[in-house]
Amino acid sequence: MASTTKGKALITGASTGIGAVYADRLARRGYDLVIVARNDKQLQELANRLKANTGRSIELLQADLTNASDLKRVESKLASDPEITLLVNNAGIYANAKLADHELKSIDDMVQLNIVAVTHLASIAAKAFSARRKGTIINIASVLALAPEISNATYAGTKAYVLALTQAMKVELADTGVRVQAVLPGATRTEIWERSGGDINALPAEMVMDAGEMVDAALAGLDQGEVVTIPALPDAGDWKRFEEARGALGPNLSRQHAATRFKQARPAA
């Protein structure tokens, strides 16, 4: 049993999948936990198991993060508990539909959970952690942020948002003592597939990672100081070159005049 604590980690979507593995690994690393999700029974079972295995203190916060008043309760906890030193912004849903076929209510729920709740909690953590000059914010994005063509427009769009949010937060939080990380899992064996009517077994086995291996790699990336961690990517140099190419666009993205190729001959007077 661990006797010291690193503070508390607040983990959204901790009842199953990637969030539940983060809960396990962070408790073993010496964090007390605040675990958030809708399914109280699953949260209670996880808390009982982790308390028995690690001796850490575990608080349950049952909340539907698509519901404004529930989200407010989680925001209040994050803002008011000075022992919270780590946020894992993990709760997310996938909907298996093209934009044109997507029910607007389902789009709203996905945007509310994958974007609005993530942003509110990141904002509150950024403020609280900056004031204490200490803390870590982990945002769970997806490799689909980089490969929207193989997903659907809304889900990929929400995950591209999470990646951009994190990259901009890194700049905004420089010199505050607050660390940020975006994690971009590939296909990971969790309930999200069944929940959205998908079948992970339809993918080639060599494309699918177990949630435990994914989270362990993401935490190793955090320990190595990565801002963006792609657990499956064999050569970190590929990401470095991608970022360098993006950076090279920088000086030319905003200029006084349009590029020559867009200049048409002026019509004769």
Ligand SMILES: NC(=O)c1ccc[n+]([C@@H]2O[C@H](COP(=O)([O-])OP(=O)(O)OC[C@H]3O[C@@H](n4cnc5c(N)ncnc54)[C@H](OP(=O)(O)O)[C@@H]3O)[C@@H](O)[C@H]2O)c1
């Ligand atoms: N699995 C993959 O292949 C994969 C790949 C890339 C990225 N990701 C991302 O990884 C994150 C975790 O997903 P997962 O794969 O672990 O899926 P999962 O097993 O379905 O877990 C999702 C978690 O979010 C919670 N949740 C869902 N709706 C919620 C709501 N309205 N309010 C509060 N909590 C809610 C769920 O708990 P309750 O139902 O109890 O609320 C559950 O704990 C997501 O952001 C997902 O987009 C997953």
